[in-house]
Amino acid sequence: MNEDEILARIRDIFQDNFGIEPSKVTPEAHLYEDLDLDSIDAVDLAIKLQEMTGRRIKPEEFKTVRTVGDVIGAVESLLAA
Template structure:
């Protein structure tokens, strides 16, 4: 899957699941702050990734995730590993 497809798919479910506006999502925006994530939201995010991409994420995967770009790169790397 191409990176642009990954980004589009992620953005689509983030907009639906976290009720965020498309205009708030940008590569350099802070993921946690933009989506207003708490610990339960991370669980929802992991479930959404698993159902949309068929890959598993664990807590350690999020240690260095700050921006949307970091998150896109994580998913891209896991999908194409």
């Protein structure tokens, strides 16, 4: 799965679970400031990414995620593991 495919899947997750327009979900978008996610949403997002990749996300790794680009990087590292 390449970066564009990951971004497309992430956009689907944001639209389906958080009601966020896919056009707002860009690599530069900040999860909390731009997309109005809260800590509960972040947990839900981590669960959806685990389902998407079939791999467990370590909480300490996900704490550093701040932007959609960070989410893409986290998914890439999970898929590479």
